[in-house]
Amino acid sequence: MAKLITPRSEDYSQWYNDLVYRAGLADQSAVRGCMVIKPHGFALWENMRDILDKMFKDTGHVNAYFPLFVPKSLFEAEEKNAEGFAKECAVVTHYRLKTDPTRPGKLIADPEAKLEEELVVRPTSEAIIWNTYRDWIHSYRDLPILINQWANVVRWEMRTRPFLRTAEFLWQEGHTAHATKAEAMEEALKMHEVYTRFAEDYMAMPVIKGAKSENERFAGADDTFTIEAMMQDGKALQAGTSHYLGQNFAIAFGVKYLTDQNKEEYVYATSWGVSTRLIGALVMTHSDDDGLVLPPKLAPLQVIIVPIPKPTPEIKAVADKLIIELKSKGIRVQYDQDEKNRPGFKFAEYELKGVPVRIGIGARDLEQRVAEVARRDTKEKQSLPIEGLADAVEQLLQDIQSNLFNRALQLRSQNTHSVDNWEEFVDIMENRPGFVYAHWDGSIETELAIKERTKATIRCIPLDSKEEPGLCIFSGKPSNKRVLFAKAY
RNA sequence: CGGGGCGUAGCGCAGUCCGGUUAGCGCACCUGGUUUGGGACCAGGGGGUCGAGAGUUCGAAUCCCUCCGCCCCGACCA
Known part of the structure; x- marks a missing residue:
């Protein structure tokens, strides 16, 4: 069978592209610069999202949703922010189509339906949110506001790459408002820490925490904190940012509050975000020439049980029992009932998809009450007793998780x-x-x-x-x- | 926007230079059979506006013109 994926050593960036498509993470779409996130890729994102969402809630945040469109006049209010994003904004100019009088069956934007004020498709939501916060904040008693939103944003990039840079992407953006500079700074650093923990504990991706230089700072921020990860080719990937926005947006949108001394003050702000780019980071941190390597904590499927050479009632009985034990430990597991493909094909397929642990069970194993346990990260196989297998697998998943982190850390130290x-x-x-x-x-x-x-x-x-x-x-x-x-x- | 490459079946490609029956191959798909501990094999079968439009010609995937789209590299960027 033909090699499906270009080897990393041959062409790293082609390897990445091949992998994203072959492993079923994404598809190209009919829209330039935009991709379709396929179920396997979206399942990864859902796992990331759920964990992050809990971390945000645990640090006192709540979710809300603000509009996709930003009136141009609001967008331009904070000058540096507007300037920074202006050249990559999609703009809505019309609200209706009509049939083209010169080309039957074709549509054109109706010249009669030009918007009085053009709408910017959000590249980020500070403007629309701070315009809203003005109405919500009057007193120190209204503060802090700790809101996050899960949304899509659009940045019209010249060159795009699946997950790493697409014209539309999914992300979360936290937008908080505080009474004091110290409190806002504390918030920015706290979320920077949350991102660090997520990257290292869940993605098994070591990161360097730091502040951006003025030149690399978010447009409109006084300080940008970043987590930077090293990909396998030695290049850095910015994996998450948290911004201390000072009073820039409060001043631009006139967001003031009365202190307990009845003094009028401008509010201090933060914003922070991570995006579907993390999926690209995950791929480029751990995967190999055979396909995805996923950290168990994020893998949509953690354990696959493959009957060898094909499903039988005897194997299924053993698998069913094992599945109950694994599921009771919260492990995501499936039994492969497919009769069409042979074991070798399935092995390759699950390796491509990045399933951390594969358990092979055949007649020979059943005789000896063992199963073949293979780990994705090292490709090692061992024969383990079925008795107590669930415990061993649970331990193995933890080992894989920490091995991935250590391996990535080692690669980073070496480079x-x-x-x-x-x-x-x-x-x-x-x-x-x-x-x-x-x-x-x-x-x-x-x-x-x-x-x-x-x-x-x-x-x-x-x-x-x-x-x-x-x-x-x-x-x-x-x-x-x-x-x-x-x-x- | 500059430089390069490419559009032929779901995917990967040959055929295009030098026009000529019915457009071909591998993978995938469907049917039947044999297989089955690392991407099985045999036989049969289905699937095509050859990116679009216009032109040259007895005849165009192939030649001319126009347009569209995609990918890679660069400038920009999470």
């Missing part, structure tokens, strides 16, 4: 360097992409010059980076700490 001279910096970026900790003089000019020459950008100023006197890798000017450089997705 992370501390660099003090420009030649070495250039050599790494050109020949063995990875994370580079280097001194930077803090200026935008230097940052842009480095990007120009090497394509590497400052991914973040790590929160835990130590004060350490040094000289800027590019300008030679003094610097007091290292920042994280990498080529980025």
